[in-house]
Amino acid sequence: MREEVLRDVERAVVALNVNGETRQLLLPSHKTLLEVLREDMQLTGTKHGCELGECGTCTVLVDGKPQLSCLLLPVKLQGRAITTIEGMAIGSDLHPLQVAFAELGAAQCGYCTPGILLAASSLLEENLRPTRDEIREALAGNLCRCTGYTKILQAVELAAGRMP
Amino acid sequence: MRVVGKPLPKVDSAAKVTGRALYADDIALPRTLHCKILRSPHPHARIVSIDTSAARRIPGVLAVITGSDLPVKFGILPVTQDERALEHEKVRYVGDPIAAVAATEEEIAAAACDAIAVEYEVLEPVMSIEAALQTPKDERIQDYGGPNNIHKFVSLEFGDVDAGFERAASIREDVFFFQGNTHLPMEQHSAIATYVDGKVTLWSSTQVVHYVHRALSKVLELPMHRIRVIGAAHGGGFGGKTDPFAHEIIVCKLAMLTGRPVKCTLTREEVFYAHRGRHPVLMWVRTGVTSDGRITAMHFRSALDGGAYGSYGVASTFYTGALQTVTYDIPAYRFEGCRVFTNKPPCGPKRGHGTPQPRFALELHLEKIAHDIGLDPVELKRRNFVQPNTLTVNWLRVTSCGLVECTERVIKASRFHDRAARPGHGMGFAISSYLSGAGTAIYWNDMPHSEVQLKVDRGGVTAFCGAMDIGQGSDSVLATIIAEELGLEPADIRLVTADTDTTPIDLGSYSSRVTFMAGNAALEAARKMRAMLDEAVQASGRRIDDVTFEEASVLAEARFGTLTSAGSYTPPKIAGPYKGSGVGPSPAYSYSACVVDLDADARTGLIRVNKVWIAHDVGRAINPLLVEGQVEGSVYMGLGEALMEEQVFRKGLHKWPSMLEYKSPTFLDMPEIETFIVETIDPEGPYGAKEAGQGPLLPVPPAVCAAVHDALGIWIDEIPVTPEKVIEALRRREKGEPARYGPQRFPPIPYPAPIKVEPPSKKDAAPAAI
Numbered sequence: 001m002r003e004e005v006l007r008d009v010e011r012a013v014v015a016l017n018v019n020g021e022t023r024q025l026l027l028p029s030h031k032t033l034l035e036v037l038r039e040d041m042q043l044t045g046t047k048h049g050c051e052l053g054e055c056g057t058c059t060v061l062v063d064g065k066p067q068l069s070c071l072l073l074p075v076k077l078q079g080r081a082i083t084t085i086e087g088m089a090i091g092s093d094l095h096p097l098q099v100a101f102a103e104l105g106a107a108q109c110g111y112c113t114p115g116i117l118l119a120a121s122s123l124l125e126e127n128l129r130p131t132r133d134e135i136r137e138a139l140a141g142n143l144c145r146c147t148g149y150t151k152i153l154q155a156v157e158l159a160a161g162r163m164p
Numbered sequence: 165m166r167v168v169g170k171p172l173p174k175v176d177s178a179a180k181v182t183g184r185a186l187y188a189d190d191i192a193l194p195r196t197l198h199c200k201i202l203r204s205p206h207p208h209a210r211i212v213s214i215d216t217s218a219a220r221r222i223p224g225v226l227a228v229i230t231g232s233d234l235p236v237k238f239g240i241l242p243v244t245q246d247e248r249a250l251e252h253e254k255v256r257y258v259g260d261p262i263a264a265v266a267a268t269e270e271e272i273a274a275a276a277c278d279a280i281a282v283e284y285e286v287l288e289p290v291m292s293i294e295a296a297l298q299t300p301k302d303e304r305i306q307d308y309g310g311p312n313n314i315h316k317f318v319s320l321e322f323g324d325v326d327a328g329f330e331r332a333a334s335i336r337e338d339v340f341f342f343q344g345n346t347h348l349p350m351e352q353h354s355a356i357a358t359y360v361d362g363k364v365t366l367w368s369s370t371q372v373v374h375y376v377h378r379a380l381s382k383v384l385e386l387p388m389h390r391i392r393v394i395g396a397a398h399g400g401g402f403g404g405k406t407d408p409f410a411h412e413i414i415v416c417k418l419a420m421l422t423g424r425p426v427k428c429t430l431t432r433e434e435v436f437y438a439h440r441g442r443h444p445v446l447m448w449v450r451t452g453v454t455s456d457g458r459i460t461a462m463h464f465r466s467a468l469d470g471g472a473y474g475s476y477g478v479a480s481t482f483y484t485g486a487l488q489t490v491t492y493d494i495p496a497y498r499f500e501g502c503r504v505f506t507n508k509p510p511c512g513p514k515r516g517h518g519t520p521q522p523r524f525a526l527e528l529h530l531e532k533i534a535h536d537i538g539l540d541p542v543e544l545k546r547r548n549f550v551q552p553n554t555l556t557v558n559w560l561r562v563t564s565c566g567l568v569e570c571t572e573r574v575i576k577a578s579r580f581h582d583r584a585a586r587p588g589h590g591m592g593f594a595i596s597s598y599l600s601g602a603g604t605a606i607y608w609n610d611m612p613h614s615e616v617q618l619k620v621d622r623g624g625v626t627a628f629c630g631a632m633d634i635g636q637g638s639d640s641v642l643a644t645i646i647a648e649e650l651g652l653e654p655a656d657i658r659l660v661t662a663d664t665d666t667t668p669i670d671l672g673s674y675s676s677r678v679t680f681m682a683g684n685a686a687l688e689a690a691r692k693m694r695a696m697l698d699e700a701v702q703a704s705g706r707r708i709d710d711v712t713f714e715e716a717s718v719l720a721e722a723r724f725g726t727l728t729s730a731g732s733y734t735p736p737k738i739a740g741p742y743k744g745s746g747v748g749p750s751p752a753y754s755y756s757a758c759v760v761d762l763d764a765d766a767r768t769g770l771i772r773v774n775k776v777w778i779a780h781d782v783g784r785a786i787n788p789l790l791v792e793g794q795v796e797g798s799v800y801m802g803l804g805e806a807l808m809e810e811q812v813f814r815k816g817l818h819k820w821p822s823m824l825e826y827k828s829p830t831f832l833d834m835p836e837i838e839t840f841i842v843e844t845i846d847p848e849g850p851y852g853a854k855e856a857g858q859g860p861l862l863p864v865p866p867a868v869c870a871a872v873h874d875a876l877g878i879w880i881d882e883i884p885v886t887p888e889k890v891i892e893a894l895r896r897r898e899k900g901e902p903a904r905y906g907p908q909r910f911p912p913i914p915y916p917a918p919i920k921v922e923p924p925s926k927k928d929a930a931p932a933a934i
Contacts (some may be wrong), residue, residue: 044190045183047399049350050432054823057350081168084184089211094181096884102177109635110180110798111350117181136831143351143553143823145400148800149834 014074014125017044019087027074034058034069037084045085045114049143056142060084065117066141086116088121096159097121104110108146116142121158128160165552168648168851171789174640176633178395188354188369189429196356196917197226198430199415200273202263202280204255204435205815207507208305208565209281211252211277218278224268224792227421228276231262234417238379240407240512242607244474245607246306249383249413254473255284256305257509261410263596266412266418266426279622282607289507289816293446293467294911296504305472305505311914315470315503316481318744321918322557323496328461332452336536338529339448341882341907342521342865344469345809347514348828353438354429357415364416365392370408370671371401371634375606377664379408380416388664391416392734395662401634402801403513406674407440407475414684418924427893436821440512441811443480443503444469444740445521448910449529457537457544458559460498464488466522468511470791475512476494477503479747483518486524486748490597491557491567491755492548495923500915508813513674515801516598516858520865524883527594527866532547532879541870542575554846555924559740560748564844564854566781567595570757573779573840578759583874588763592870595757596724598859600783600849601677601752604737612732614681616689618646620697620727625650625657627689629669631682632662636857637790638678642686645850649690650697651713668730676855679786680751681733683850687698696720696727742921755781758799758863761835764875766894769887771807771872773833781839783854788841794856795839802864803828807884881906 007029014097016023020040034051037043037060049057051070054063058069061083065069069132087094097117100106123130123138130138136149144152179185230254239245250261269271288301296313309315329335342811355368366387369375373393381388398405411428418426432437448465466484470477483497516523527541530548534541552557552565564830575581575593581589617628621720627646639661643654660666670682670702701708709718739745760775764770778798785791808827812819822827832925845852865883872880878893881907889905897903 021674038190039192042192044186044192047351048189049352050823052432052824053823055350084537089182094178098181101181102173102378105174105637105793107177107180107791108397108637109400110176110348111187111635112429113180114183133747139831141830143350143828143830145348145402145801145828146797147793148796148837149799149831150796150837150923151799153709153831 012075012104013080015078016074016082017080019084020084023154029075031074032070032101033060033072033074033077036062037069043086046116047111057115059119059142062119063120064122064125066122083118085117088117095121096162097156100159101153102117104151104155104158106151116144116152116157124160124163128163166648166860167644167654168786169788172654172787174637174790175643175659176639182295183460186662187351188329188356188367188401191356191367191396192357193356193425196425196427197266197418197422198269198270198273199264199271199418199426200277201261201411201428202277204258204260204262206255206284206286206484207256207258208287209284210287210771211254211262212285214252214304215277215281216263218281219265219279222272222276222279224272225265225276227418229417234383236383236385238383239474240476240479240606242278243475243478246474247409257507259434259509260472264409264414264418266422277395279769280754291506291508291813291816293504294347296910296914297504297913299433299782305507309505313505313544315474315505316478317916317917318481318485318501319500319918320744321498322921323923324462325461325496325498328496329452329702332460333455334537335450335452336529336533336603337448337450338532338881339907340525340528342445342524343810343812343883344442344444344806345512346439346811347404348823348826349400350400352411352432352435353405353409353411355412355415356427357419358425359419359423363390363392364420365394366414366416367394367396369398369403369405370395370633371674373632373662373664374630374669374672376408377413380413383413394667395632398632398634398832400810401673402442402515403659406513409438417599417855419485428684428716432823435820436818437472437509437561438724438824439509441477441512442514443518443521445484447522447525447892449525451529451533452601453533453537457539457547458807459492459548462488462494463498463908464522466501469506470503471506471508471510475510477511478676480513480518482747484522487519487597488751489558490560491550493550494557498918502913502915507816515798516861517675519598519646519864523596523862524865527863528869528881531870540581542571545595546571557923558748559745559924561738563848564783564846565755566842567755567757567843568842569782570588570755570779571595572853573842574759574777577838578761578777579870588766588875590760590764590873590875591761592874593759594870596859596862597753597755598855598862599675600680600754600855601750601751602675603738603749603751604746605671610670612734613677614670614685615732616642616682616685617668618689618693618729620693625652626660627657627686628660628667629682630662630674631678634673636673638673639680640790641679641683641786645686646690646875649687649694653862661810667770679853680855683853684733685731687850691931692729692731693727696724696729700724704760707781733870744921751848752783752854754856755858756860756863758867759869760864760871762868762871762875764850764872764890766876769890771885773803773835775838778860779842780854780856780860781842781844781854782847783846784843784852785841786851787852791841791856792839795860796837798858798860799837800829800834800867802861805883806865806868809850810884843900877903879904879906
């Protein structure tokens with residue numbers, strides 16, 4: 001039996017900057033960023049496929065770099081800028097990647113989409129004219145079972161072409 | 165056509181790209197309890213006792229249930245009601261559910277599961293088809309079927325097969341094996357239930373709210389009107405969320421006991437145990453051909469490794485023998501099928517349900533026959549193609565058929581007959597067909613398979629339909645059809661779908677049925693609404709072209725009162741005159757042809773697919789963007805199955821129940837796909853549309869194997885084609901053995917004598933154009 005659940009867990013006050021808003025939360029120290037985003041901050045746009053760091057579904061940006069939120073601890077993320085899918089659009093204006101994904105049908109069931117959009121936005125921040133192989137490499141950690149990846153690659157290229 | 169045929173974005177695309185779509189695990193209700201399920205660590209064991217007392221004493225645990233709380237058996241098919249939500253007598257695979265806990269925290273629920281003491285009497289597990297055919301050491305897995313662990317036999321003969329073989333100039337026999345694999349949806353199954361005012365409400369990631377509704381009513385012993393099942397936004401199915409599942413029943417029961425919402429989200433490991441994926445199938449096929457390559461007779465045998473429960477398995481068994489005749493004109497055909505129980509997670513329907521395995525065997529077998537008689541494989545297949553508007557020897561009705569055009573498109577585009585000859589390079593060709601919805605329902609009834617209601621109010625249109633959009637875009641198809649008829653845009657149509665309280669019946673997203681069936685129901689409802697609007701406008705003395713939709717709806721509401729219309733779809737009764745004819749008929753069949761180009765490395769055995777050309781006869785593309793998406797996704801999944809995906813077991817345990825170890829193609833593995841949409845305008849499909857979601861997977865594995873043979877001169881008669889198998893086949897060739905990797909033999913199976921079925925007469929076989 002897991003005796004530890006009966007003990008008081010260690011908790012910490014954590015200030016998290018998510019999508020430009022900083023919030024203070026009292027969290028069990030072992031709680032992952034994925035859990036905190038979804039359960040404590042109601043940011044359910046971040047999805048999970050394995051909770052073991054294998055599928056890329058829970059990708060968020062930490063200081064602009066794609067990271068797996070299921071493997072991160074909020075206690076170690078104070079002072080870092082976290083971006084989730086909810087922070088990708090500016091107000092009601094969708095990011096060019098979001099527009100292109102919608103236009104080309106790059107989201108089928110849509111479950112892997114938030115993670116892939118964030119990973120792709122990080123790529124385009126660094127490299128506005130990526131080759132197809134560079135896109136494949138950048139997104140290789142994100143699995144998708146619906147699309148066969150084809151429409152996703154086309155959508156990233158379409159968005160890149162439209163971005164100034 | 166104004167909106168039909170246009171590559172418009174899906175109606176739910178904004179919700180999907182912003183993270184707003186609410187999947188089952190995203191739904192948070194006040195006071196929700198977390199549920200965890202205790203599962204069997206043994207593949208086969210009798211349960212001697214279950215002691216939950218320690219678990220119940222843990223603070224934060226509100227309920228613990230076992231099989232005695234949910235004793236009623238259920239199952240997707242009426243003939244195999246063999247599952248319990250929780251087993252209290254016997255467990256049949258590692259992962260079989262035994263007990264469930266509802267607690268205030270997930271960790272407390274997990275700890276409570278650990279605190280449940282179960283005493284087992286371990287039994288000898290049965291882990292292979294061969295073992296299941298033998299007398300069991302301890303006892304049979306299920307107490308029905310037989311002999312031994314055989315679940316189901318099918319034995320049918322159409323026409324005079326022996327005479328057909330006598331007429332043949334050459335006869336060939338082959339044995340093939342298609343390893344099992346799983347759906348691996350990105351979303352883990354999840355369900356959340358409430359119990360308020362004596363009524364259960366369940367939100368679930370299911371493909372079929374209606375079948376979950378039926379199972380809940382049976383097991384919870386509540387009338388259907390006291391249960392509401394709502395399909396949450398869906399994170400991927402591929403057939404894997406088509407059965408009613410234990411966790412769906414469990415959260416309802418726990419909500420009833422605690423009076424609080426209860427949620428259960430499976431871990432990824434548990435998703436591998438829920439399974440219902442591709443059956444491993446061993447196949448033997450014998451075909452006779454004339455000297456010019458015309459098929460004279462075929463005998464096909466299958467043995468399916470079904471796992472521990474029935475699931476859709478009876479249907480799967482029939483499907484391994486049903487659709488061979490829908491692509492090739494086979495004048496005499498014998499099919500013997502057999503499904504066995506083993507101590508593994510139950511197999512069921514995965515994209516292509518029971519037909520990718522025989523399609524793989526059939527295509528590769530014909531490829532070999534072509535090599536035997538010195539004929540181009542494409543030409544041999546073409547000579548045997550079915551003709552449109554015919555009845556097959558097993559009484560399946562073929563109407564629109566784009567096989568010839570699909571073949572021409574991919575052969576020409578890929579320059580198949582002018583392919584580069586360099587070491588290790590190869591190209592392979594294969595074709596296939598699939599249903600546009602099963603012609604018969606899973607449980608016997610005469611009601612429509614799909615219904616759509618429309619409401620028009622102050623210019624707004626709302627469509628109600630039980631269909632579940634699982635990402636394929638069925639909501640968009642419904643909106644497009646209704647918008648086309650009413651002169652609107654798809655985005656103008658509000659949709660209420662997959663909710664058993666508010667929407668009329670639809671049998672759900674499986675067997676590629678939604679565009680065809682719900683689409684036809686939507687078409688009827690929209691045309692009725694259009695007629696009312698037109699009549700009201702004409703009665704007002706104005707011209708239809710001069711009024712807006714909003715004005716027309718006001719005129720019609722003034723004339724008729726509340727504006728509603730309904731449409732429904734029932735497939736034609738076209739099953740043949742024999743027992744077992746219910747599996748295979750469809751109101752229309754899609755057709756596909758595919759060419760795979762690859763390089764195979766003789767040193768490492770690694771295969772690099774360079775490009776796939778695929779042409780798909782979808783009847784009509786209501787939205788070509790969505791059709792392409794389905795075709796590309798099917799090719800992807802077909803390549804995964806052909807090259808790497810396999811659900812295998814070692815010592816009773818799943819060998820790799822994780823996404824890292826269960827290999828699936830990544831961005832780096834996927835080749836370029838060139839898709840050709842072929843439109844044959846089916847006489848019964850909505851605007852002529854047929855299916856696109858499953859058929860295009862089917863030709864991919866055999867085309868890969870044909871290409872490997874073209875590249876290296878070896879036959880890999882077993883899916884997946886891993887580097888180890890390639891190397892082994894090459895090694896055998898070097899030793900002077902046959903250059904082949906695959907099963908050596910088909911075991912003796914005591915199939916019953918076939919039911920002899922008279923094929924349709926010549927008059928029946930060429931029905932008048934519909």
